[in-house]
Amino acid sequence: MMHLLIHMDRANGPITSGEAAEMLHTNPVVIRRTTAGLRGAGFVQSRGTLAGGRC
Numbered sequence: 001m002m003h004l005l006i007h008m009d010r011a012n013g014p015i016t017s018g019e020a021a022e023m024l025h026t027n028p029v030v031i032r033r034t035t036a037g038l039r040g041a042g043f044v045q046s047r048g049t050l051a052g053g054r055c
Helices: 002-010 017-024 028-040
Strands: 047-049 052-054
Touching: 002 017, 002 028, 017 028
Parallel strands: none
Antiparallel strands: 047 052
């Protein structure tokens, strides 16, 4: 989770789960499951778009 938070902090804005997954060499589903826990704890926010969600 910390690795994901560091990448999100260094991004120039919201990133998609696909973009985060590419940075971490994993599957976007892993990112979405991780961010769900972070979102529930209040560490991140996410929003849906027509092209998918951004966090």
